[in-house]
Amino acid sequence: MILEVKKLINSREGTAEGRFEPALTERDFPTGFLLRAPAMAEYHLARQGEKAALQLKILCPALIQCDRCLKQVERDYRFATDYLIGEADWTGEPELPIDGYGRLDLDELCYQEILLNLPSSLLCSDDCQGLCPVCGKPVEAGCSCCQNVGDDRLSILKQLLS
Ligand SMILES: [Zn+2]
C-alpha cells in the first residue's frame, strides 16, 4: 500500500483515509511472536500547511509464547502513531520508508512500527506468575508444591486465629 503524501499536500481536498491489510506474511518477527490472522491497519492523512499529518493505527492478532510461563496464548496488540510528514522527509535522509517522490510505503511503515512497539518480553498477561521454581510447572495451573506453600500459610493463619 503506497500513500502519495506529496501529491496529497498539493491536492485540492487534502485528506485521505482508509483501511488495509499490511503485507506482512513474508516478514520476520521476534521469536515467540506469530500473526494468527492478517494484521489490520487504518490511516488518516490530512494536509497541515506545507506538511501532512498522518495517523496510523495497527491491530495485530498474534499468537505468542509467554516469556515467563512458556504458554502459547492469543494476544491482540494495538499500536497507534502520529507523524508529521513534509518535504524534508523525501528530500534529505528519510527516516520514514518514503521515496524521492513523496510516496510512503505503508506496509513497510506498519512492519517497522510493530517491531518498534512490541514489548521486549512477550507475556500471556502482564501479571503472569511464570513457572514454579520447584517443579517447573506454571504457577497458575496450581502445582502441588505451590499448594503446599499455600497450605502452610493457611495453617499458620489458623493457629494464629485459634
Ligand atoms: Zn505467562
Ligand SMILES: [Zn+2]
Ligand atoms: Zn511446583
